[in-house]
Amino acid sequence: MDIIEVSIVGVGAFLAICMFTTLYGKSNPLYALAEESYIGFGTGLTIVINLLFIYKTGILGIQAGDWLLSFGIILGIMVLARIVPKYSYIARVPIAIAIGAQFGLALRTEIFTGFLDQIRSTIFPLLTGDAMTLLNRWTIALSVIFMLSFFFYTTELKGPLRWSARIGEYAMYVAFGGIFAQTFMGRLSLFVGFMQNYTVPPWKIPYLLGSLIIVFAAVIILDRAKLLEKLTPEE
Amino acid sequence: MVNPLFQVPGIVSGRALGMILVIVLAILVYYYMSSGKKIYIRRVPGLDAIEEAIGRSAEMGKPVVCSFGIGDFNYWTMAGLAILSHVATLSARAGTRLIVPTGGSDSSLIVRPVAEEIVRNAYLLEGKKEAFDSNDLPFLSGQQYAYTGGYIGILQRTRPASVIMTGDHYSEAMNIAETSNAIGAITITSGGYISNVAALACASDYILIGEEAPAAGAYLSKEPPLRASIRAQDIYKALALILIIGGLILMTAGSDIVVQLLVS
């Protein structure tokens, strides 16, 4: 391990723990430090990567003889007119093109993936197969039907539709329990993954624990001294 | 792989039905928009919850916080704005202070002025022009988590009696709903994407599930295009339901004709 690796771990652990101080429940300057670091360097990164994309796809493409792409660059520069309110209308043309293309891409495919394929995959025989398969199929089929009926808005929910919608709503709550658990697992994995990054190999542990103690102690002391708000930037 | 039921010459195989469905949907939307009829939309129960919450805020003399999401002008944001307009009207009428946190992403920048206009209008129409304060629509940065931090700060300082969070919210919604709950506010949320809905269903006192928010928005809105959209959507949902039920029955009887139709 060299000085660069150590500095990566040390600085990373410190800033990360600073961000965790939001769990303390009060805004504080250390959190602001972490936050502004993320915003600043994060924005920088996004800009760099997008400029590279423009270069690699646009400029290199034009050099390779694909002259139509020069429209991409021109239209892109027109977008920047938004910066000056007086000329912001110039940006409308490229935005109209981009939105049109975006809707074209979405509308031409979503009807398949989000509608037809979903209906198709709900259609299966309901009387053949072993007991478990049948139970699964019946549950899916009935749930989709009941749940969909919950989402009709231009008719009154009367008679059978009312009951169907009610059952659908309950079925959704059954599902929400499971989804909550899955989401919890996701967030937990993230946290575990993060912690792992600062505990394996073990030489990293002191940096993590050290930051943990220093940062939280600092926040608690500042809180007791009633200095937290004074040092935190305004919104 | 199942063979398609039909093919249209000149159309890429397997894509005909999709194209037809998109075109028919466009025609339906256009038809209902231009027909001029006022389309019936059922009132979703979430709206009662919102009214109750604002009423309680007024009784307690505490503010209402209402946000419309952090996305650009999309499906969910539009619904959020329609609900915001309603909340603003009710708040103006009840004489409750309304706080609307804005920002959260760079793409949401263009929504902010529209939201301000909506709230100002609502106060104007209720004859409470002087009660409107543009400082009550604080801009909390174009960054998701700076916005979240600012939002939470507002909740902790102003202690509202109700928090209504609609529109296009992402993972920050959990964060806000938890705080809102901790300070004892009635928390009403809506969710567009499913893992958020599930988490919010746990964290809030009342939730508008998925499409309920746009439907509520259309119910409140006077504009025919919104109602026309909901009508067209309902027809397609009914179509989905018919295809599923029909398909299940026929498939069980041994015919995969509906599946063949769907891959056409």
Added chain:
Amino acid sequence: MSSFFKSKTVQLTIMILSFLAVFVPYFIDVPAMTTFSTELITIAAIVSAFTLLLALYSQFRRGYTFIQKRKRGWMFKAYMMISIVLMLVFALFGQETGPYNWVMYAIITPLSSVNYSILVFYMASTGARAFRARNTRALLLLITGFIVLFYQAPLTGAFFPQITPVALYFTGTFVAAVAKMFLISVTVGAIVFGMRVLMGKEPTILGFTKEEAS
């Protein structure tokens, strides 16, 4: 010239043409149109990349006002602006090594992870509070939530494998069904929204104010 840009009809026409150029070749196979659509999509990708430069501008403008007014904590904003510039400068020295790479691993990656992983704390406290059998809905949430959570803990499968089929039943049926249903209804909603935009009923999206549009 400016009336050309300001006309709603012109903008709508451009948008619809761009839409059709991408939409139609997917269904009707004409090679020339397909090539053009690919080209147009690439152009749209480049335009989208440019819009991110606007984000840079808005960050700077906001930071600048903050500092100019000497608001409390303005140093933080100054630091933020300096770090944007630093990152751009660092990129000039290459991306695989050097300061750019250092910032990537020492600052951006840990903070990005914390941003999302912090939610586990909120979810745990929500779960602990919300999973109480207060009413039918909460009871239903509680039952599946409990079973799936229990199943997800890797150790459970080792001493109580019977839970696996039960948990998979819930995730494979109810969860799958609600996801499917959501997808169907949201897809239709999004398509209809797209049509509303293309039909010129949502002028705000193109940057028109209500007065200009009407």
Added chain:
Amino acid sequence: MTEQKTEKRSIYRMLVEYDRRIIYLFIFVLILAPLMQPFSLPIQVSPGTMTYYNVLNGLKKDDVVLVVFDTEFSGYMEIQSGILASIKMMFEHEVKVAIAVAHPEATGIPQLVFDQLKGVMDQHHYIYGQNYINLGYIFPNSASVASTAQDFHSIVRQDAYGRSIEGTFLDNVNTWKDWTLISVYTTGIQSGSIINHYGLRGTPIIVNCIGVMISTQQPYLSSGIYKALLESMRGGAELEYLTSSPGPGLTAMNSFTLGHYMLIIAIILGNIGYFGYRSEMSRKAKEER
């Protein structure tokens, strides 16, 4: 308010009203401790992971696989076990691997993966350009994904290091048809466009997604667009177990178990507190009457 404070709080009430930060503290400790002092607990492989394993196991020498890192760096922390185990399997099957990135933060991931799998790559004589390539950030938006599916070389001309991709194995790749498999590691940035522009046309896709996305990805699995879905870090650990190459996933599983059990216990205690407190209150109300 002050009256309540002086009144002695019952155990039930304490279980209902407590400082949230206690839960936060518990999570911190329960996750951190097992990572600092690893011990092994058994696990069970789920059917979904088995399918995923079988798809990868079916790859043949010189198949062409597109690996997409569609994730922020945070997502990498969660699914790195799946990424490493899957790509290791690909290298062991001697397939050709092209890596594409769909988020700026992921641009550093390919190098991390190559570094960690150096042993396997040397063993199977992997040469840059001939057997694998890092294309870098080629998927910034859905339009770029769509372009690559229609005409790959119209939009991708260089690799991540600025070298021309001409003369590499990608010369044989022109459209969506030319990929044997697309293996996506995702937090959901461009996964939708990959489905729309590749999956829908018929390119086989397997996915390792973060836990938050599992429910939203289920429909694509059941409708057959995805051949297999590896769930979050848990799936990655199971894959490590199946390929008998213990890595970050398996070491994390104890923290994982404890984190889950903590929440379960908190829920149980919360319910005991809730019902206990409620009956206490109703008893009090009766007494007062």
